[in-house]
Amino acid sequence: MTLIHFVVLSLTLCAIGVYGVLTRRNLIGILLSVEVILNGANINFAAFAHFRASDPAAGAIFPIFVMAVSGCEMAVALAIIISMYRRKKRLDVYKLEELNG
């Protein structure tokens, strides 16, 4: 159980999240996968905080910031998804191509 283990773990989680984002068709599913990616990043921060003795508190603070930002993201996403759902009645990203050129 060294730093390298945690780094590999967080990279794996990141890859899993990317896979999820690429293969989910539902907006909420994509958000879910993004959370997996963020989780991986957080683990990375925490691991570095623990194993690099120079400044452990900084590494511990960063995951908290990430959590706060992801809370914001969820709040806005909730609003966007609700208003989109009202309009389209579904959240399939293949059906939500309004932004195409």
Add this chain to the structure above:
Amino acid sequence: MADLLFTHSYLILLFPLLSFVTISLRPVQLSPKMAGRFAIGCQGLSMLYGLAVAAAYWQTVIGQPQLYPARSLVCFDLAWLNFSPTLTANMGIFLDPISVMMIVVISIISFLVNIYSVGYMKDDPGFARFFALMALFSFSMLGLVISSNILQMFVFWELVGMSSYALIGFWYQKPSAVAASKKAFVVTRFADTFFLIGIIVVSFYTQSFDFQTLNSPETAALLDHTFMLGIVPINLLTLATILIFTGGWGKSAMFPLHIWLPDAMEGPTPVSSIIHSATMVVAGVFLTARMFPLFAASEVTLAVVQFVGAFTALFAAIIAITQKDIKRILAFSTLSQLGYMLFSLGVAKMVTGIHPGAEINPLGYSAAMYHVFTHAFFKCMLFLGAGAIIHAVHSNDIMDMGGLRRLMPKTYWSLLTACLAIGGIFPFSGFWSKDAILLAALQSGHYIVCAVGLATGGLTAFYIFRFFFLTFHGRARSKFHDVRENSWMTFSIMALTIPTVTAGMLEHLFVSEVTVPGLAYTPNFSHPLWLPTLASLAGIAGISLAWTFYGRGRTEAAERCRLRIAPVYQVIYNKFYIDEVYLFITHKIIFHGIAAPIKWLDRHIVDGAMNLIGEFLQQGGKAVRLLQNGQLQLYLGVTTLGFIALLFLGR
């Protein structure tokens, strides 16, 4: 004691401001009734304080000439804006004979008109708003007259214009009121632009806004040089003073910028009374008087002032003869009287550093100020009386009235004094002030102007008694219901008869004390006795003519006369088609002749170039947008692939 009064002289302004803020912003909830009472209370306090300041001023400044040789007093002067190290705009209070006189006039009239308005505006939905705006007006007008420098004066000048705009359009549901307020705003703003340019020119050269600096001979000497604009020689002094005078030109509604004032009668009558006859329109005259030493340094400017004044006096009097709307008659009468004041200023002469040895005759200045004083009271009263009549009979047309003498006796007798005063009949106040003006014109050798003044005096007497007889005498020409005098209104009207009758006693005071600033010179006030006699005769002739035509409420003789000169009458009745000329110029010439080609240029050449660029970008965008198919996952996939490529390439 007096010092304390002067130090806190800002309180004169503060009471109306307090009233405005309290009523409009409502930190405490006031019922409309309470708002009116509150406004009157504030105006009353302001008036009492103003009178106290005036008394103190009389005692200290006038009473001790050795201490105050300039007869003026700067109560305080705080630096407000530092434009540059050498140019600072101040905010201050400046007391000299004319500003003290104006404080007295404005505060008394504001107070009385506020009382009057309680009766006049009763049951109006905008009752509280009206009092708030009136308080704002009082605040700004008082601020205007006690300004210590020209920039401060301009600030209050614009505030006055703003409150006038708001009050003309007070009944904003009426399209005509809205149009009138817009017209007043645009016309005065047009003139104010030149005023501001004038301020900028003067302050640029003199590095000062202060009146005392501007009025010094050094300033005149500094400005007095001629430069060539192309092939036209332009004297800077003349240019600057005429630019500044243009502000007063517009505000005092002199020909040809007079078109807004008759329309401004759309506002409530108390507004017309205080703003558009007694105080605000006098601001132009006041400005000219305030800057008089500088104006007087330029012969051309004084000539312009004199000509504009004299012409407007006659011109407006002629139009007033034919008008049927009670308030328009009075409006044109106001124009005419303002013309008097201006030409009186124009005929005054004084010594300055650059014209040594020129004639000295400051009587015109004193006479103009005296006329400002007397005119304010009797014209205010005339308007208040007209308002009372309108309030009673619900019509503006004098052809619909008649026989009101019995129904409104108090108004009748009060108005009679005002009509006699404006008609220049001995011993009412108007007689004395007009006499002084005519004497000033005669003494300075402007015989034509003097003749115009005399003729206008006759015309004035005629049209004012035409209005008077048609309104009060004879039989009613339409049915009135429930004509009653309101005690709030009659109180103010009757209170105003006192200065109207007695202001004549102040003539010598004005002539000796209200003189050109910085000039220790008592005007020569020796009368040739034929002049007042002639003036009185002109007035009596006007009244007699009015009696012949309209006495006992008859109109047949006048009608016959009108038919005989129908074309001329038509021209005069339509105010010499000045409004139409304006419309023609703005619409036909400016809009079609100048603006339309520019518009075409803008639409086709300038916009066309822009459209070309836009079109180019759009086509480019169309080509690029094929890449944007709106699928999140494609974007992310491509991004990730790019990132992976970087990972491998970066090794």
Add this chain to the structure above:
Amino acid sequence: MMSDLLFYGLVTTLVLLSLLAVSLPNLLHGAIALIGSFFATAALYIMLQLEFVALSQIMLYIGGIIIFMLIIILLTSGLGQENRYMVKGRRRAAGAGVSALLLIGLLLTISQPSETLQKATLRAAPVTMDDIGFRLMATNKNGFIIPFEIISILLLVALVGAVVIARRDNGQEQES
């Protein structure tokens, strides 16, 4: 020894649950798997002696974000209707390929000999709640007061924005 065992157990759980979270066809099941993975992550934090981060993880992620997500799912899916929107066939394979490539690339990158990774085995003292609190509020150069305040403003803005976006425009949208 014990802790290594625990660590590998947690890691296995975490990876498996994350995989489930991204690949379960029913979104709600995915969300539940995500909850599990968050708990496992919290356990990992405790192993890293970051007690407060673990507690925040539980409070913010499980108490806040996941509940938000569940509410979104419940609001947008009808009863008994499953959210089976996964891409099919080739696209799915492409996604898997891309992410596998990414993982390989990243792993290759960290497999390079690196001072930071190799020598970073020194274990820090546990980070207590007090440390984090004082660092968050410190105004000196090690302090995080500015990011903290920015985050708080961001939260406020996000909330206001969310309200504005989600508010029903009566004029535009038809309600069924």
Add this chain to the structure above:
Amino acid sequence: MNQLPTNHAFPTHNAIGELIRHLFPGGAVYINGFLTIASLLLLVSILPVFLIWLERKVAAHFQARLGPMRVGYHGLLQSTADGLKLIFKEVLKPEGADTFVFFLAPTLPATATFLVMTILPFDRHLQVADPAGGVVYALGVSSLSILGILLAGWASNNKYSLLGAMRSGAQMISFEISLALIMLLIVMLTGTASLREIVLSQNGTILDWWIFKLPFLGLIAFVMYMISSTAELNRAPFDISEAESELTGGFATEYSGISFAMFFFAEFVNMFVSAGLATTFFLGGFLAPQIGIGAIDAAFNFIPGFIWFFLKTFLVIFLYMWFRWTFPRVRVDQLMYLEWKMLLPANLVLLMSSGFFLAMGWIL
């Protein structure tokens, strides 16, 4: 990796713990751990039974009747019988329900309450664990019960369940905010987030309890805590999620047997936990009330702390039950209005004014 936090006394350093530590020096950690968990489980299984009986008795006496009288002394065994019946009943799963989630959901609230109980300081040395961020832990873990309710509502495949679940989810999330703010207030005043420390900070006379400190602000905070925790517990007058007249049985409509029993029991344990937290935060926890008279104080001190804890907790529980029979049920919009427009602003004002008091050193 195995080192335990040593900066504060290990919370189970009581007589039994010491004895076992003395007898089995090697395995004491495991035996102690097992014993604490086992006793806690025992408590969790007995408590709801007793609380249900209490609720029924209190309700009955409020309505001037006797309540259960037949089974056992004054009906003491009535709820045991009911519980047994529930356990042996068949669990029905509605058609089309999501099996996994349907059976997962009831376990979550039960787990949540159990997890919060592990940090309740029953006595000076009677506490399973005392994390430094105990308040955060309590808040975080208790949100699991919201999860359980939401999942139960969705998994039941029934519109009443879903509506009830959404309602109570929204309600609990909303009121959790003001609950958290009140806890934050206490954390701010004490300067610690550990529950044990919070209790110890109220050492002294009865006037040192937070409810009586900060003249009136403490009392206001307590009242607000009671309101928000009542709402958080979905108890009357805030029981809109299971308003029988509107929603049948709320999120638990489709549940029966042991699954239902878990929800039901969790609810009552949750009430105990809430009351215990109130005791901890405001009423001096396990500390004996000291009124400044030597003899009485000594007598009170002689009584063990956990008895005081339970006494105070049951006092608060009685308050909850009293609420139930005093106030009529509020509407769902009134509820949201209460939280977002009244409680939350009041909370913020309270927090700010207390901060001001704290900064000025005016904590009386």
